[in-house]
Each structure stands twice: as structure tokens, then as C-alpha cells.
Amino acid sequence: MTDIMQTEKKSKLVIGLFGFGVVGQGLYKVLQDVQTADATIKSICVKQKNKPRAVDSVMIKYDPDELLQDPEVNLIVELIDDADAAYEIVKTALLNGKSVVSGNKNMLAHHLKELIEIQRNTNVALLYDASACGSIPVIRNLEEYYDNDLLQSITGILNGSSNFILTKIFQQGWTYQKALKNAQELGFAESNPSFDVDGFDSMFKLIILALHGFGTLVDPEEVFHYGISNVSDHDILYAREKSKKIKLVAQVSKVNGKKFTMFVLPKLVSADEYIYNVEEEYNGVIIEGQFYDKQFMFGKGAGAFPTGSAVLSDITARKHNYRYEYKKLNFFASPLYTRDITIEVYLRYHDLVDLSHFDFESISEKYTGPEYNYVIGRLKLDNLHKLKTLIRKLNVFIAWTGKIN
Ligand SMILES: NC(=O)c1ccc[n+]([C@@H]2O[C@H](COP(=O)([O-])OP(=O)(O)OC[C@H]3O[C@@H](n4cnc5c(N)ncnc54)[C@H](OP(=O)(O)O)[C@@H]3O)[C@@H](O)[C@H]2O)c1
Known part of the structure; x- marks a missing residue:
């Protein structure tokens, strides 16, 4: 197998998705429509047990560890509306060596200092373009x-x-x-x-x-x-x-x-x-x-599909191993x-x-x-x-x- 083929094989993304609300469902539909993303959602972790879901029930999980500890899952996408739970999910995922895409500005604004440090130590990445201005790649x-x-x-x-x-x-x-x-x-x-x-x-x-x-x-x-x-x-x-x-x-x-x-x-x-x-x-x-x-x-700046498409952009960026270098933080006064x-x-x-x-x-x-x-x-x-x-x-x-x- 050539180096290029090996890289392509390695970069296939198997996603563990947290949250199936406005943005989670938006992402799900966007991913179904995009043939080239080469990323599949394996499991979806949600909170409420008796809520009807427009998705195959075998994908639905309630225990975060079923995604966070799954060796096949190599990307966690966190789209929940609870900042404290999101922090635990994102931190655990990064410490477990899984890269993360998140849209949770509240959680990020409070915890980025620690999450940047964890990225430095573990060499995995956290991307969050969807967290600010929805579909605009600011x-x-x-x-x-x-x-x-x-x-x-x-x-x-x-x-x-x-x-x-x-x-x-x-x-x-x-x-x-x-x-x-x-x-x-x-x-x-x-x-x-x-x-x-x-x-x-x-x-x-x-x-x-x-x-x-x-x-x-x-x-x-x-x-x-x-x-x-x-x-x-x-x-x-x-x-x-x-x-x-x-x-x-x-x-x-x-x-x-x-x-x-x-x-x-x-x-x-x-x-x-x-x-x-x-x-x-x-x-x-x-x-x-x-x-x-x-x-x-x-x-x-908001809504299921605009935000879902921003999350998709972070997912495909991870396929190419993109990470924020925090250039202003690391290389400027x-x-x-x-x-x-x-x-x-x-x-x-x-x-x-x-x-x-x-x-x-x-x-x-x-x-x-x-x-x-x-x-x-x-x-x-x-x-x-x-x-x-x-x-x-x-x-x-x-x-x-x-x-x-
Ligand atoms: N809506 C937007 O336009 C938009 C735009 C940019 C960024 N965002 C950000 O994206 C995130 C999600 O927003 P949303 O509008 O999609 O929220 P939402 O419609 O309220 O959906 C929230 C989802 O999170 C799940 N959830 C909550 N706590 C959980 C937990 N502890 N473990 C697992 N799942 C949990 C809920 O589960 P149940 O289904 O069981 O209730 C639900 O599926 C938020 O951080 C938000 O700030 C939203």
C-alpha cells in the first residue's frame, strides 16, 4: 500500500456524536447529503430516554463512556446544551486521545485555558469554528x-x-x-x-x-x-x-x-x-x-443547517489533520x-x-x-x-x- 493510501485509510473518521438537538440533527442530515466527507456517525449520546428519535435506535446511547471508550471512534463531536457536561465530555475525550469538534461557546469561554494545555500535552486537536457566528468561518x-x-x-x-x-x-x-x-x-x-x-x-x-x-x-x-x-x-x-x-x-x-x-x-x-x-x-x-x-x-449565524455545515467543515478539517496553532497566543506578545x-x-x-x-x-x-x-x-x-x-x-x-x- 502506498503512503498516500495509508494516510487516506488512517484519516477515515468514525464519529461519536453528543447531542441530537437542533445542531446535532442538522449535522446528521448535512453528513447524509455530503458524499465526499468520508466520515460516519457511529453512535449518538443523548440525555432523555423516552424521546422519539428520527434515527436508527441502535445508534442511540445514554452512557457517555460508550462513545468515549470506543476504540473505533476517533472523533468526538460535542453538540449539547449543557456547558458543564460538555466540559467533562471534551476533556475526557482529549485525555483519551480523541480529537474533538465542539460548538459550545459557553464551555469554551470558561475552559479554553485548560483545554489548550491538554491539546499541547496529548497532541490531539479541538476545533470549534461553529461556536462563533454559526456558518461564518471567523x-x-x-x-x-x-x-x-x-x-x-x-x-x-x-x-x-x-x-x-x-x-x-x-x-x-x-x-x-x-x-x-x-x-x-x-x-x-x-x-x-x-x-x-x-x-x-x-x-x-x-x-x-x-x-x-x-x-x-x-x-x-x-x-x-x-x-x-x-x-x-x-x-x-x-x-x-x-x-x-x-x-x-x-x-x-x-x-x-x-x-x-x-x-x-x-x-x-x-x-x-x-x-x-x-x-x-x-x-x-x-x-x-x-x-x-x-x-x-x-x-x-444560527440554525440547524448553517451550524451543521460549520461543524462539517471542522470535521473535514480534522480529516486533513488540521489543528489551531493558537498563533497569536504562542508567537506574539x-x-x-x-x-x-x-x-x-x-x-x-x-x-x-x-x-x-x-x-x-x-x-x-x-x-x-x-x-x-x-x-x-x-x-x-x-x-x-x-x-x-x-x-x-x-x-x-x-x-x-x-x-x-
Ligand atoms: N442552535 C444553534 O443555532 C446553535 C448555533 C451555534 C452553536 N450552537 C451550540 O450548539 C450546542 C447545541 O445546541 P442546540 O441548539 O442543538 O441544542 P438543543 O437543540 O437544545 O439540543 C441539545 C441536545 O443535547 C443533548 N444533551 C443535553 N445534555 C446532555 C448530556 N449531558 N449528555 C448527552 N446529551 C445531552 C440533548 O439531549 P435530549 O435530546 O435527550 O434532550 C439534546 O439532544 C450548544 O452548545 C449551542 O450553544 C447552537
Whole structure:
């Protein structure tokens, strides 16, 4: 047998799949349709015993070890909605010498430090392009194309459900509650809507993008994220009067060359910005760098088939022994994370006591009315971060104007 044939034989992938929900089933169907993948799902591990499954029952398992200890399985694909269980599955698989494909941004944002170390020691690989922006191959592009020091910022709409909700509010005049219900019915919103609408999901994805873009892994607790669950008709009206839309935006950017900052906030977006026309469940990512200015990636950020196809891409990448080299982490001086930056925000409030929590350095616009009030002013990101739990309990809404220094 020639060397090439031996390599091909070796690289045939036998998959142990964890999770058969939206994405797991999407992947299953995508794999059935793709003749060239040369990868087969041997077993599927799920949780609930009496749930009907559209798959041969001999494939269904409930004990993780039936996949993790199966010598024939050489790739674990983890697509479950429980971050703690996912961590145990992924860690065990890597320690058992099996490479892993995962879509679990929550688990990855919390455990990548350890999982990178395990990859180093065991020489197996963990790929997770599906974890950020669904079908848009952002992570692999950051690893392979933006593997130099020119990158300045990554800004994006990273959460399909909140973008879908905001689209319905702005385009069709729906209430927030009606739009959220519709997003859940269509399967865009995760089982716990707070994960999407309060910016957790975007924040976990941003942490992963920041690692591959800038080389520093930031603890989720250290990142300020605020979402859209408090948006009101007043805020929509304000945005409309200024010819803007509100979008939930995640941004990581360099500060003075040696530091970088990151946050998730609703943003007042004007018509000349690339993300202005990113609607429905789509995602859009702007990558900005020295010399090349801005580049824009756009595509479906969620759903069974878009995400399933991203998982397939990681599976076929493993067929060719692809692994992330974590180039920014391993070969560059990692920048320090800072929240010591000033941003300009729109703050809508009702009571002065709510406003008093915010430490504005300057205020450039103020409105006081019978139903609500707002200010436009500059404050430190660190001030917002200190208030991050309290803010969700106040009758306020915050949106970034786009100004930062
Ligand atoms: N939905 C999207 O568009 C999307 C996009 C990108 C990334 N993701 C990520 O992909 C993952 C899966 O999302 P999903 O939308 O497919 O979730 P989902 O529809 O809620 O399905 C979750 C699946 O995980 C299984 N499961 C839960 N805990 C388990 C455990 N301990 N052991 C084995 N199986 C377990 C469930 O089993 P039962 O069937 O028995 O309940 C179910 O099949 C999540 O990490 C999510 O963040 C989703």
C-alpha cells in the first residue's frame, strides 16, 4: 500500500456524536447529503430516554463512556446544551486521545485555558469554528489569514436571536415580547432567552474571537456585557429620529498598541455602517486592520443547517489533520486586557436615583420629559462593569453611540 493510501485509510473518521438537538440533527442530515466527507456517525449520546428519535435506535446511547471508550471512534463531536457536561465530555475525550469538534461557546469561554494545555500535552486537536457566528468561518480566518500584527478590531453582530428580535421591532413595529416569542418558536433563541438577549452568548463568542485575534484569553467575569431585554418604545423612537437602528454589538479592539478592550452593548448604528443591513438571524463581522482598513464577513449565524455545515467543515478539517496553532497566543506578545477606556453612551432612565449610579465624565445631550429622560455622555467602561449586576435591575436602557477612546 502506498503512503498516500495509508494516510487516506488512517484519516477515515468514525464519529461519536453528543447531542441530537437542533445542531446535532442538522449535522446528521448535512453528513447524509455530503458524499465526499468520508466520515460516519457511529453512535449518538443523548440525555432523555423516552424521546422519539428520527434515527436508527441502535445508534442511540445514554452512557457517555460508550462513545468515549470506543476504540473505533476517533472523533468526538460535542453538540449539547449543557456547558458543564460538555466540559467533562471534551476533556475526557482529549485525555483519551480523541480529537474533538465542539460548538459550545459557553464551555469554551470558561475552559479554553485548560483545554489548550491538554491539546499541547496529548497532541490531539479541538476545533470549534461553529461556536462563533454559526456558518461564518471567523475563527479559522483569524488563525490563518489574520496571523500578523495588523489586526486592530473585531466588531460584530454575533447573536442571531437578538438580531432577529431587533429586526422585527424595527422593520415590523413588533413589541419586544412578541418578537422574542417568535424567535423562540422558530428555534433561533436558546432555551434560556437571557443567554441571547442579555449578551452572554455574544460575550462568550467574543472571548473566543479575542483569543484567536489577539492572543489573550479573558475570564468571562471580567467582560462587560449588556443586552436588549430592557429596550423600550422610547429607545426605538430615539434611534429612528436619528435615522439609526439599534443592534447588539460585540467589539474587541486594540488600545494604544499594547492593550486591548472588549465589551458587548446595544449600539446605535447608522446607515453607513456595514452591520446596518445585517437583519433577521444573520450575523456580520467587521475585521479592521492597519493598511487593509475594514473587511466584512456576513452569513447565517444560527440554525440547524448553517451550524451543521460549520461543524462539517471542522470535521473535514480534522480529516486533513488540521489543528489551531493558537498563533497569536504562542508567537506574539499577548496584549493586556483593559477596561480603562471611555465610551459614549445613550442612557434612558426614569428615576434620578437610577441615573446617580452612573459616573459620567461629561454629558453632551440631555432630555427630560413626562414619560422618560435620557442623557448622552461619556463614562468609563470600568464604571459600567462595576454596575453589571445592578444595571439589569434598574429601569434604564443603555446603547453605545460608537465613540470610544
Ligand atoms: N442552535 C444553534 O443555532 C446553535 C448555533 C451555534 C452553536 N450552537 C451550540 O450548539 C450546542 C447545541 O445546541 P442546540 O441548539 O442543538 O441544542 P438543543 O437543540 O437544545 O439540543 C441539545 C441536545 O443535547 C443533548 N444533551 C443535553 N445534555 C446532555 C448530556 N449531558 N449528555 C448527552 N446529551 C445531552 C440533548 O439531549 P435530549 O435530546 O435527550 O434532550 C439534546 O439532544 C450548544 O452548545 C449551542 O450553544 C447552537
